[in-house]
Amino acid sequence: xxxxxxxxxxxxxxxxxxxxxxxxxxxxxxxxxxxxxxxxxxxxxxxxxxxxxxxxxxxxxxxxxxxxxxxxxxxxxxxxxxxxxxxxxxxxxxxxxxxxxxxxxxxxxxxxxxxxxxxxxxxxxxxxxxxxxxxxxxxxxxxxxxxxxxxxxxxxxxxxxxxxxxxx
Amino acid sequence: xxxxxxxxxxxxxxxxxxxxxxxxxxxxxxxxxxxxxxxxxxxxxxxxxxxxxxxxxxxxxxxxxxxxxxxxxxxxxxxxxxxxxxxxxxxxxxxxxxxxxxxxxxxxxxxxxxxxxxxxxxxxxxxxxxxxxxxxxxxxxxxxxxxxxxxxxxxxxxxxxxxxxxxxxxxxxxxxxxxxxxxxxxxxxxxxxxxxxxxxxxxxxxxxxxxxxxxxxxxxxxxxxxxxxxxxxxxxxxxxxxxxxxxxxxxxxxxxxxxxxxxxxxxxxxxxxxxxxxx
Numbered sequence: 001x002x003x004x005x006x007x008x009x010x011x012x013x014x015x016x017x018x019x020x021x022x023x024x025x026x027x028x029x030x031x032x033x034x035x036x037x038x039x040x041x042x043x044x045x046x047x048x049x050x051x052x053x054x055x056x057x058x059x060x061x062x063x064x065x066x067x068x069x070x071x072x073x074x075x076x077x078x079x080x081x082x083x084x085x086x087x088x089x090x091x092x093x094x095x096x097x098x099x100x101x102x103x104x105x106x107x108x109x110x111x112x113x114x115x116x117x118x119x120x121x122x123x124x125x126x127x128x129x130x131x132x133x134x135x136x137x138x139x140x141x142x143x144x145x146x147x148x149x150x151x152x153x154x155x156x157x158x159x160x161x162x163x164x165x166x167x168x
Numbered sequence: 169x170x171x172x173x174x175x176x177x178x179x180x181x182x183x184x185x186x187x188x189x190x191x192x193x194x195x196x197x198x199x200x201x202x203x204x205x206x207x208x209x210x211x212x213x214x215x216x217x218x219x220x221x222x223x224x225x226x227x228x229x230x231x232x233x234x235x236x237x238x239x240x241x242x243x244x245x246x247x248x249x250x251x252x253x254x255x256x257x258x259x260x261x262x263x264x265x266x267x268x269x270x271x272x273x274x275x276x277x278x279x280x281x282x283x284x285x286x287x288x289x290x291x292x293x294x295x296x297x298x299x300x301x302x303x304x305x306x307x308x309x310x311x312x313x314x315x316x317x318x319x320x321x322x323x324x325x326x327x328x329x330x331x332x333x334x335x336x337x338x339x340x341x342x343x344x345x346x347x348x349x350x351x352x353x354x355x356x357x358x359x360x361x362x363x364x365x366x367x368x369x370x371x372x373x374x375x376x377x378x379x380x381x382x383x384x385x386x387x388x389x390x391x392x393x394x395x396x397x398x399x400x401x402x403x404x405x406x407x408x409x410x411x412x413x414x415x416x417x418x419x420x421x422x423x424x425x426x427x428x429x430x431x432x433x434x435x436x437x438x439x440x441x442x443x444x445x446x447x
Binding site: 008009010011012013014016017029032060061062063064065066123125127128129130152 | 324326327328329330331333367371375398399402403406409410412428429430431432434435438439442
């Protein structure tokens with residue numbers, strides 16, 4: 001199992017390229033916690049459900065945006081003594097909710113440790129239109145109601161839909 | 169003074185790094201022709217200036233000749249270096265900045281000025297052939313956007329929820345895209361805007377729906393692919409992906425080739441691939 005976290009690749013580019021150097025501070029900006037919990041999503045080892053995850057995350061975006069994610073193995077995080085628990089993810093794709101986890105009881109040192117893991121992970125980048133394609137696929141599968149998308153996303157997604165698959 | 173640059177016809181302007189300086193490079197990221205060239209009034213105003221060339225037209229005292237003042241950075245390394253290294257994408261604060269003047273087909277000299285002196289002068293172009301935007305319009309729209317971008321960074325906003333895009337759409341829809349683009353670049357070059365804030369602007373720039381400013385926005389994003397800061401290069405790539413213009417393809421491929429950071433190379437290549445074919 002892999003764990004995914006939405007990031008901005010620009011914040012990680014140097015940290016990823018200079019693995020011998022200490023973790024810089026910028027990546028920590030992508031590890032915002034709430035109640036000392038960090039939101040992550042499950043992804044299959046073969047990435048078969050990565051596209052679905054992008055759609056799940058993007059389904060709640062108000063504005064057009066790219067979507068970058070960093071992926072690490074579950075073991076690489078858990079082996080650092082970091083605990084997790086399941087919690088419903090914030091998404092408009094109901095069946096994706098269960099793929100969400102919170103890493104909990106985190107300390108500042110834990111965040112640096114998590115950043116160390118993530119900067120060695122794999123990064124996947126989806127530009128606006130690539131995100132829209134994945135949202136359209138979710139609509140086509142009837143996992144997502146196109147009318148639940150924001151106006152801007154709907155304008156991008158609807159033209160991608162096949163006839164009789166929702167919306168338009 | 170017998171440089172070919174001085175052999176121009178009425179209504180033509182010399183553009184080029186001045187061999188008479190012995191060194192220096194033209195500040196013009198979009199123009200790969202390093203040597204001197206002559207363009208017409210219309211070309212200068214319609215093509216070069218909106219693309220952000222640091223050019224200003226003025227009338228010299230004692231004459232009615234509208235002359236270009238070309239601003240280059242010179243580092244004293246000679247002509248060979250100028251040809252080999254091509255141009256620098258941005259004026260460096262560490263380099264001297266020259267203005268030089270041609271009057272009645274003669275080079276009348278050049279002046280080394282500081283960046284602080286340059287900064288207020290390069291916002292827009294004024295000549296007999298174009299109309300300068302009212303200062304208050306320029307300043308107000310530029311300031312509104314700059315302030316909003318500063319707030320974007322300060323509050324650690326996110327593209328997915330920020331209303332920055334709405335503001336950008338409104339400002340561009342209301343016109344003044346050239347002044348907005350130049351003023352925002354000015355704010356970044358003068359370090360009023362951080363790379364993070366300027367990056368947010370660039371990403372949004374690609375998403376603006378405004379046909380008339382398409383070429384200007386495309387060029388601004390292409391220019392930013394050469395920025396020294398990774399956050400700006402990355403944002404430029406994201407903006408170009410949103411813009412979706414095949415005209416950016418070569419610039420993206422070139423940027424990917426010279427990019428040293430693997431993740432950014434991955435981004436640049438990915439965006440180029442996206443422009444080449446189906447998602």
